[in-house]
Amino acid sequence: MGDSCGKRLTAPEMIRVDASLVRTFEHNCSCPLDAHRDVFAHPLSTLIKTPPHLLHSLPLQKPKNADLLIAIKDANGAQVHHNDPTPPSQLRLLADPSRPSTPRFDSVGQERRGFVHPGLRIADGDCGLGLVSTDQIPKGSDLIGLPSHVPLRIGSVVDADNVGGGVEPALLGLVRRVPEELWAMRLGLKLLRERAMVGSFWWPYISNLPETYSVPIFFPGEDIKNLQYAPLLSQVNKRCRFLLEFEKEIKHILQDVKSDDHPFGGRDVDASSLGWAMSAVSSRAFRLHGNKLPDGTKTYIPMMLPLIDICNHSFHQNAEIVQEQDTQTSKFLVVAEKQINQNDSITLNYGCLSNDFFLLDYGFVITSNPFDCIELKYDGGLLDAASMAAGISSPNFSSPAPWQREILAQLNLEGEASILKVVEGRFLAALRVLLADDRETVEKQNLDSLQSISAEAPLGIPNEVSALRTLIALCVIALNHFPTKIMEDEALLKEGVSTSTELAVRFRMEKKSVIIDVMRNLSRRVKKLAAKETATTEC
Numbered sequence: 024m025g026d027s028c029g030k031r032l033t034a035p036e037m038i039r040v041d042a043s044l045v046r047t048f049e050h051n052c053s054c055p056l057d058a059h060r061d062v063f064a065h066p067l068s069t070l071i072k073t074p075p076h077l078l079h080s081l082p083l084q085k086p087k088n089a090d091l092l093i094a095i096k097d098a099n100g101a102q103v104h105h106n107d108p109t110p111p112s113q114l115r116l117l118a119d120p121s122r123p124s125t126p127r128f129d130s131v132g133q134e135r136r137g138f139v140h141p142g143l144r145i146a147d148g149d150c151g152l153g154l155v156s157t158d159q160i161p162k163g164s165d166l167i168g169l170p171s172h173v174p175l176r177i178g179s180v181v182d183a184d185n186v187g188g189g190v191e192p193a194l195l196g197l198v199r200r201v202p203e204e205l206w207a208m209r210l211g212l213k214l215l216r217e218r219a220m221v222g223s224f225w226w227p228y229i230s231n232l233p234e235t236y237s238v239p240i241f242f243p244g245e246d247i248k249n250l251q252y253a254p255l256l257s258q259v260n261k262r263c264r265f266l267l268e269f270e271k272e273i274k275h276i277l278q279d280v281k282s283d284d285h286p287f288g289g290r291d292v293d294a295s296s297l298g299w300a301m302s303a304v305s306s307r308a309f310r311l312h313g314n315k316l317p318d319g320t321k322t323y324i325p326m327m328l329p330l331i332d333i334c335n336h337s338f339h340q341n342a343e344i345v346q347e348q349d350t351q352t353s354k355f356l357v358v359a360e361k362q363i364n365q366n367d368s369i370t371l372n373y374g375c376l377s378n379d380f381f382l383l384d385y386g387f388v389i390t391s392n393p394f395d396c397i398e399l400k401y402d403g404g405l406l407d408a409a410s411m412a413a414g415i416s417s418p419n420f421s422s423p424a425p426w427q428r429e430i431l432a433q434l435n436l437e438g439e440a441s442i443l444k445v446v447e448g449r450f451l452a453a454l455r456v457l458l459a460d461d462r463e464t465v466e467k468q469n470l471d472s473l474q475s476i477s478a479e480a481p482l483g484i485p486n487e488v489s490a491l492r493t494l495i496a497l498c499v500i501a502l503n504h505f506p507t508k509i510m511e512d513e514a515l516l517k518e519g520v521s522t523s524t525e526l527a528v529r530f531r532m533e534k535k536s537v538i539i540d541v542m543r544n545l546s547r548r549v550k551k552l553a554a555k556e557t558a559t560t561e562c
């Protein structure tokens with residue numbers, strides 16, 4: 024996979040963390056830590072006790088063998104003949120010969136058409152299909168252009184033009200039942216509707232979408248457990264439960280709907296097909312500007328962009344999506360951000376996301392992802408345990424003084440257990456404040472400097488060392504929460520495993536690697552501070 028060929032993970036045994044801390048931790052770990060098993064944002068035990076009934080196959084009949092380009096050609100008004108599909112061997116991007124250079128939408132006729140740079144082809148690679156350059160393409164060149172009516176979206180221009188029919192009340196009623204956080208399901212309903220509709224404008228596009236997705240809602244129960252990371256397990260469970268519930272809800276709502284008004288042409292839609300549609304959207308849609316509202320403001324809406332969605336992800340992308348907008352409509356271009364050499368893949372940046380999002384929405388994991396992170400529960404008892412393990416006597420995380428509580432409230436860390444990233448400014452601020460016994464020193468600092476990760480030691484070196492050591496101990500606890508070590512994971516992968524097991528194992532290896540990197544950085548900081556403290560005392 025694209026970014027998967029990055030640097031290898033380092034086994035925890037190779038890491039030099041603060042040895043004294045680890046010894047203290049091991050010494051103390053049996054009693055206090057057992058009482059705080061739920062170090063991650065969600066209790067692992069409750070999540071894996073109830074693995075959802077997962078979705079295996081796609082029962083809806085999926086069309087096959089259509090030519091991807093028909094969708095674009097149809098922009099000129101040609102009729103689509105769905106019963107005359109082009110064989111998959113002909114699935115390729117066709118350059119528009121009338122456009123040898125870098126075309127722009129500069130006339131009404133062109134506005135209705137799309138284009139593809141002649142130096143591009145679709146290739147099958149490690150990331151599935153992708154776009155590859157057959158030539159050198161200069162920076163700034165337009166690579167793909169889509170007219171405004173081609174993207175699939177809810178309430179699209181096509182609907183307004185009545186080319187593909189409006190969104191029926193029955194479908195809108197279902198869309199409104201989907202919570203905002205599952206936005207991909209909303210557009211997924213539209214995708215299912217177009218898939219079921221005879222003569223849909225998007226049929227050629229839909230017929231070429233992958234039949235399966237490697238997102239965890241489709242993992243066997245064993246591989247969901249193999250993720251070993253409670254925050255993600257919680258998300259997977261939530262999505263699976265939603266799909267199972269939504270299937271029932273849809274059946275109930277549509278039971279008396281006449282076939283003419285039925286949004287899915289009278290066909291049953293079950294959790295598997297809902298899951299397929301949600302994954303198709305989450306892994307392929309882009310959130311772009313919608314049309315301008317009468318007051319001039321713009322909305323952001325998810326859209327599926329045929330052809331453009333063949334581009335794979337890279338943090339070092341060589342292309343970007345540009346939306347050209349006039350008052351009425353918008354057109355979508357993919358533009359080369361840098362010079363593209365022959366055989367280069369055309370890549371877009373899907374976003375600076377953690378592996379949780381990449382796996383949950385796109386079905387892949389990025390090795391050494393700089394945006395990956397670990398979420399922990401902010402829990403006084405757990406922090407006391409970590410602090411004691413770090414050799415700090417009588418920490419009072421679970422019983423802060425009133426003045427400390429006030430600062431916690433300003434950091435929004437009072438009451439319900441908050442979910443925090445390691446290392447996040449609020450977390451560090453809380454540790455600094457709760458490990459400080461001198462109220463005056465704390466009150467001399469403002470909230471920003473207390474939260475600053477780059478500030479060396481806003482409350483003095485001993486306070487900072489204690490805070491950092493507590494964080495390191497917390498990392499050790501988090502690491503120990505994983506039932507397997509990185510070396511065991513590596514050995515498992517070498518044996519050869521299924522795709523879903525491999526993804527789950529790689530995901531958890533990456534999480535452990537993030538913790539180890541954090542520990543390594545914190546240990547370095549502790550050493551530096553300790554050396555500074557020694558030098559000051561000697562002077």
Ligand SMILES: C[S@@+](CC[C@H](N)C(=O)[O-])C[C@H]1O[C@@H](n2cnc3c(N)ncnc32)[C@H](O)[C@@H]1O
Binds near residue numbers: 150306334388
């Ligand atoms: C927008 S589609 C890109 C086209 C896709 N490869 C295909 O075969 O249709 C996104 C999907 O491509 C794959 N993909 C994209 N970028 C990737 C990467 N850097 N590493 C691994 N898989 C990637 C994932 O399966 C993802 O869900």
